[in-house]
Amino acid sequence: xxxxFTVEEMNxxxxxxxxxxxxxxxxxxxxxxxxxxxxxxQDRHLxxxxxxxxxxxxxxxxxxxxxxxxxxxxxxxxxxxTGCSMDFMRKPAAGVDLIARASLLKLGKTLSVTDILIYSxxxxxxxxxxxxxxxxxxxxxGAL
Amino acid sequence: xxxxFTVEEMNxxxxxxxxxxxxxxxxxxxxxxxxxxxxxxQDRHLxxxxxxxxxxxxxxxxxxxxxxxxxxxxxxxxxxxTGCSMDFMRKPAAGVDLIARASLLKLGKTLSVTDILIYSxxxxxxxxxxxxxxxxxxxxxGAL
Amino acid sequence: xxxxFTVEEMNxxxxxxxxxxxxxxxxxxxxxxxxxxxxxxQDRHLxxxxxxxxxxxxxxxxxxxxxxxxxxxxxxxxxxxTGCSMDFMRKPAAGVDLIARASLLKLGKTLSVTDILIYSxxxxxxxxxxxxxxxxxxxxxGAL
Amino acid sequence: xxxxFTVEEMNxxxxxxxxxxxxxxxxxxxxxxxxxxxxxxQDRHLxxxxxxxxxxxxxxxxxxxxxxxxxxxxxxxxxxxTGCSMDFMRKPAAGVDLIARASLLKLGKTLSVTDILIYSxxxxxxxxxxxxxxxxxxxxxGAL
Numbered sequence: 001x002x003x004x005f006t007v008e009e010m011n012x013x014x015x016x017x018x019x020x021x022x023x024x025x026x027x028x029x030x031x032x033x034x035x036x037x038x039x040x041x042q043d044r045h046l047x048x049x050x051x052x053x054x055x056x057x058x059x060x061x062x063x064x065x066x067x068x069x070x071x072x073x074x075x076x077x078x079x080x081x082t083g084c085s086m087d088f089m090r091k092p093a094a095g096v097d098l099i100a101r102a103s104l105l106k107l108g109k110t111l112s113v114t115d116i117l118i119y120s121x122x123x124x125x126x127x128x129x130x131x132x133x134x135x136x137x138x139x140x141x142g143a144l
Numbered sequence: 145x146x147x148x149f150t151v152e153e154m155n156x157x158x159x160x161x162x163x164x165x166x167x168x169x170x171x172x173x174x175x176x177x178x179x180x181x182x183x184x185x186q187d188r189h190l191x192x193x194x195x196x197x198x199x200x201x202x203x204x205x206x207x208x209x210x211x212x213x214x215x216x217x218x219x220x221x222x223x224x225x226t227g228c229s230m231d232f233m234r235k236p237a238a239g240v241d242l243i244a245r246a247s248l249l250k251l252g253k254t255l256s257v258t259d260i261l262i263y264s265x266x267x268x269x270x271x272x273x274x275x276x277x278x279x280x281x282x283x284x285x286g287a288l
Numbered sequence: 289x290x291x292x293f294t295v296e297e298m299n300x301x302x303x304x305x306x307x308x309x310x311x312x313x314x315x316x317x318x319x320x321x322x323x324x325x326x327x328x329x330q331d332r333h334l335x336x337x338x339x340x341x342x343x344x345x346x347x348x349x350x351x352x353x354x355x356x357x358x359x360x361x362x363x364x365x366x367x368x369x370t371g372c373s374m375d376f377m378r379k380p381a382a383g384v385d386l387i388a389r390a391s392l393l394k395l396g397k398t399l400s401v402t403d404i405l406i407y408s409x410x411x412x413x414x415x416x417x418x419x420x421x422x423x424x425x426x427x428x429x430g431a432l
Numbered sequence: 433x434x435x436x437f438t439v440e441e442m443n444x445x446x447x448x449x450x451x452x453x454x455x456x457x458x459x460x461x462x463x464x465x466x467x468x469x470x471x472x473x474q475d476r477h478l479x480x481x482x483x484x485x486x487x488x489x490x491x492x493x494x495x496x497x498x499x500x501x502x503x504x505x506x507x508x509x510x511x512x513x514t515g516c517s518m519d520f521m522r523k524p525a526a527g528v529d530l531i532a533r534a535s536l537l538k539l540g541k542t543l544s545v546t547d548i549l550i551y552s553x554x555x556x557x558x559x560x561x562x563x564x565x566x567x568x569x570x571x572x573x574g575a576l
Contacts, residue, residue: 017192048161054225055203062198081198082399083371083421084230085517087545087563089538105549105561106521110398111370111423113519115547115561117537129537129547131519131561133371133421135399226543227515227565229373231401231419233394249405249417250377254542255514255567257375259403259417261393273393273403275375275417277515277565279543305480336449342513343491350486369486372518 003032004074010035010067013075018063025063030071032104034114037064038121039098050094057098057118057128058086064102065114065132072107073136079112083133090127093120098127110136147176148218154179154211157219162207169207174215176248178258181208182265183242194238201242201262201272202230208246209258209276216251217280223256227277234271237264242271254280291320292362298323298355301363306351313351318359320392322402325352326409327386338382345386345406345416346374352390353402353420360395361424367400371421378415381408386415398424435464436506442467442499445507450495457495462503464536466546469496470553471530482526489530489550489560490518496534497546497564504539505568511544515565522559525552530559542568 005013007027015022024045029036037060039045045056062081069079092098099119106113111133118128149157151174159166168189173180181204183189189200206225213223236242243263250257255277262272293301295318303310312333317324325348327333333344350369357367380386387407394401399421406416437445439462447454456477461468469492471477477488494513501511524530531551538545543565550560 019192020188020190044164046164048163053203054206054228055199058202058228059197059199081232083232084198084202084228085373085563086228086230087537087565088225088227089540089545105519105558108521113521113561126537129545129563131517131563133519229419229517231393231421233396233401249375249414252377257377257417270393273401273419275373275419277375307480308476308478332452334452336451341491342494342516343487346490346516347485347487369520371520372486372490372516374516374518376513376515 003030003071005030005071010071013070014063014067021059021063025060027067030067032072034101034103035064035067035071037067037100037102039100041097052092052098054088057088058084060098060100060118061086061116061128061130062132064100064116065112065134068102068104068114069107069112069134069136072104077136079134079136081132082135084130086128086130088128090125092127093123096121110138112136147174147215149174149215154215157214158207158211165203165207169204171211174211176216178245178247179208179211179215181211181244181246183244185241196236196242198232201232202228202274204242204244204262205230205260205272205274206276208244208260209256209278212246212248212258213251213256213278213280216248221280223278223280225276226279228274230272230274232272234269236271237267240265254282256280291318291359293318293359298359301358302351302355309347309351313348315355318355320360322389322391323352323355323359325355325388325390327388329385340380340386342376345376346372348386348388348406349374349404349416349418350420352388352404353400353422356390356392356402357395357400357422357424360392365424367422367424369420370423372418374416374418376416378413380415381411384409398426400424435462435503437462437503442503445502446495446499453491453495457492459499462499464504466533466535467496467499467503469499469532469534471532473529484524484530486520489520490516490562492530492532492550493518493548493560493562494564496532496548497544497566500534500536500546501539501544501566501568504536509568511566511568513564514567516562518560518562520560522557524559525555528553542570544568
């Protein structure tokens with residue numbers, strides 16, 4: 001079972017299904033075991049003091065898990081976030097993008113589980129970690 | 145130990161410390177045991193199909209826990225999110241605001257724990273639940 | 289859709305499916321919206337100093353969510369834990385049982401979500417909180 | 433800042449502070465970045481059908497995070513679990529031990545965050561993942 005999108009195809013697909021965030025995120029790598037996503041940090045992602053907001057980091061983790069999951073199940077499928085845990089460990093550096101490294105830990109018939117580490121670009125230690133669970137409804141069934 | 149802000153004072157304080165989200169959120173109740181917060185849903189909070197986005201729900205839960213915590217510790221203190229869990233249980237209804245009901249479960253010397261249930265206004269069953277942990281650094285110390 | 293077990297029937301069912309823990313747990317209430325479970329604290333549940341161990345509290349939260357879920361889906365069904373979050377907020381009191389109050393927040397076609405608050409008997413403030421997600425595989429299908 | 437225990441010293445320390453579980457767990461590796469722990473699976477860890485119970489997996493993740501944290505802060509310190517998330521992804525294999533691989537993601541002044549992957553010995557894919565947060569109270573202060 002191989003990955004069903006190239007990086008370019010996945011970026012196009014994201015722009016199509018989530019047009020409102022297409023300037024925020026970019027897929028940089030996509031394999032059977034996960035993906036690398038960039039948050040192109042802009043003013044609207046910041047809190048006073050120049051640090052990236054919690055909701056922006058949540059959004060990055062969520063889309064990275066979505067890409068890791070959809071990369072394997074293909075665009076005929078649906079995938080909706082059902083659960084999340086997240087730990088905020090360090091303040092993001094000012095003036096640099098955030099990079100998410102997502103590992104697809106489980107791809108079952110109805111659930112996927114993805115671990116995500118988020119880094120300020122160029123730094124060694126993660127600013128946040130997250131686990132995202134997606135529900136993958138059977139084809140042709142409603143979303144939940 | 146009583147609550148240190150009126151509802152009006154807390155709304156003013158949020159506008160001061162998070163100016164970029166002052167049109168998104170409104171505190172409606174604030175007591176020693178928690179608060180009620182409204183997300184005034186606008187186009188920028190939506191995903192295709194009209195449902196409220198995950199990051200917008202995360203942001204609502206996060207600010208509700210912040211308000212419940214700051215309401216008791218007062219504005220001299222700092223509070224930073226360190227951990228979060230969240231479950232997305234139902235699709236939010238289209239065209240209505242989201243209401244968060246936050247319960248302050250623990251207010252310790254260095255940590256607070258708040259449970260949040262999020263509802264589409266007028267509905268009985270929650271669309272999401274969350275627990276947010278805030279670190280409250282000792283006065284005069286750095287944030288982490 | 290009503291609850292499918294009396295309290296006595298559920299206690300018998302637990303003894304049948306989890307014989308090794310039948311002296312640990314007792315269902316005290318069971319309704320459509322949740323249950324109350326008791327951990328009958330014994331030496332094997334304790335850490336040095338007399339406090340109840342983390343794994344014992346996890347076990348209590350897990351079985352409470354199982355009972356809340358199975359109470360509604362009936363014994364023909366399967367239910368397996370897929371996810372958990374837990375916060376430990378206070379040290380349990382020595383020499384008293386733990387009481388879990390479980391609220392079934394969602395019962396979907398394939399997932400249930402239950403919130404649990406755990407108290408030292410006779411105390412007002414919870415010692416721990418947890419959310420447990422159970423997968424409910426379609427009848428006749430394998431467990432995951 | 434280096435690791436403050438050898439593997440042998442940590443095993444002795446665990447036997448001293450948690451005498452009731454000294455036959456359950458064994459530290460196999462301990463470095464600045466984490467540890468490897470073994471759960472020596474015995475009948476009391478099993479559920480009907482021969483699978484390892486949820487509380488046993490929780491206990492393994494918890495002690496692995498404790499060892500990773502204490503390895504760096506030394507035995508003068510205290511460390512108490514404050515938060516946990518856990519995902520159960522596959523059924524453990526029957527008849528083999530469980531191996532936890534713990535990575536210390538953050539060691540702050542008052543909190544540590546550790547990611548843990550749990551494997552059935554000899555298998556490639558994890559049966560569970562967990563993140564454990566420990567509070568490290570300042571020396572000489574009470575535990576919370």
